Amino acid sequence: MLQLTLNDTVTPCRARMIVRAVKSFLDTFVTSEVLFDIELVLTESCNNSALHAYQGLPGELEIKLDIVENQQVDLQVRDWGREFQCPWNLPETFEESGRGIYIMRQVMHTFDYSRENDSNVFTFTKRVEPEQWKECK
Amino acid sequence: MERVQVEEKGHVLTVDISQEVTMEVVNDLKKDFEGFFSGSWQVLALDLSEVSFMDSAGIGFVTALNNRSLQEGRIFCLLNPSEQVIKTLKLVNLWDLFQVHQSLDEIFRLYPAE
Numbered sequence: 001m002l003q004l005t006l007n008d009t010v011t012p013c014r015a016r017m018i019v020r021a022v023k024s025f026l027d028t029f030v031t032s033e034v035l036f037d038i039e040l041v042l043t044e045s046c047n048n049s050a051l052h053a054y055q056g057l058p059g060e061l062e063i064k065l066d067i068v069e070n071q072q073v074d075l076q077v078r079d080w081g082r083e084f085q086c087p088w089n090l091p092e093t094f095e096e097s098g099r100g101i102y103i104m105r106q107v108m109h110t111f112d113y114s115r116e117n118d119s120n121v122f123t124f125t126k127r128v129e130p131e132q133w134k135e136c137k
Numbered sequence: 138m139e140r141v142q143v144e145e146k147g148h149v150l151t152v153d154i155s156q157e158v159t160m161e162v163v164n165d166l167k168k169d170f171e172g173f174f175s176g177s178w179q180v181l182a183l184d185l186s187e188v189s190f191m192d193s194a195g196i197g198f199v200t201a202l203n204n205r206s207l208q209e210g211r212i213f214c215l216l217n218p219s220e221q222v223i224k225t226l227k228l229v230n231l232w233d234l235f236q237v238h239q240s241l242d243e244i245f246r247l248y249p250a251e
Contacts, residue, residue: 013161036221043192047160090229094204096197099229103193106228 002029002067010054010061010079015046022063029067031132037107038073038126044100045077045122053081053120070133072109075124084120086113141169142184148250150178151216151241155187158195166198174205180248181206182241185218191225199226203235212248214238 004025008018019042026035042063049061059081066074088105091098105111110125140162142153150173156162173181183202185191191199199215206213214236218226226232238244 016157016159016161036224039190040192040225043159043190047192047194051160093231093234094200096201096204097193099193099196103225103228 002069004063004065004067006063006065008061008063009058010046010050011058012047012050012056015050016043018046018061018063019043022065026065026067026073029069029134030073030128031134034073034126034128034132038075041104041108041124041126042075042077044103048084048100048122049077049079049081049120052084053079055082070128070130072128073126075108075122075126077122078119080119083115084113140165143173145176145178146241147245148179149182149241149244149248150176150180151182151184153184153187157190158185158188158198159190159192160194163194163198167201170202174209178211179251180212180214180244182214182216182238182244184216185222186216188219188222191222193229196225196229196231199235200231212236214244216241216244 006018006022010018019039022042023035023039026038046061049059050056053059059079062078064076068074086101087098088101090102104124108124109127112123114121140156144151152173181202183199203213217239218237223232
């Protein structure tokens with residue numbers, strides 16, 4: 001198993017940059033289809049931390065990535081901001097916000113949110129089919 | 138660098154967004170489009186052919202453009218959206234909400250000037 005831990009300060013302007021760094025690392029291992037899903041979920045999760053947990057102010061963020069080769073990618077995103085109220089369902093068609101959590105649940109095989117010791121923890125698993133791994137041996 | 142490329146041809150305003158449409162740029166895009174809505178165009182064609190990534194903030198932005206166009210009695214459509222945009226809109230069941238066209242010729246044919 002290969003592990004990556006990234007600690008950084010997240011802001012609304014910095015969230016995508018953090019995601020791009022993780023994406024660049026993952027690009028060595030999985031195909032673009034899997035990479036797209038993980039990038040989307042990480043972006044939504046970092047956006048949540050920046051916008052909702054820290055209300056747009058700079059705050060600590062930790063991303064843990066476990067690559068279990070030929071099986072799955074496990075992700076954990078943690079911040080120490082305000083507790084997050086998960087809107088589980090898809091909003092009405094014409095609503096202009098509130099789709100982030102739905103996206104996370106749709107593209108990952110497992111999704112969990114918990115509040116642990118004053119931190120918000122999002123945990124995800126993406127199962128990766130044998131043909132979706134890149135030849136990187 | 139310009140965030141968007143704008144072309145007004147008759148009653149159709151085409152806005153080309155050749156960048157990611159995400160939380161970090163959506164507020165700036167909203168300011169750009171606020172100005173566009175003062176124009177007299179009847180059809181807004183949002184060219185998303187070069188958009189490589191869109192998050193839920195981007196989805197909200199496109200939905201807001203659609204909402205406002207409808208409220209003002211105008212037509213809003215997507216022009217040749219990229220595969221990534223299509224996939225993201227389908228993911229949140231919004232693909233069927235939008236009029237989607239592959240070319241400006243198609244738009245002029247379907248929505249002639251009143």
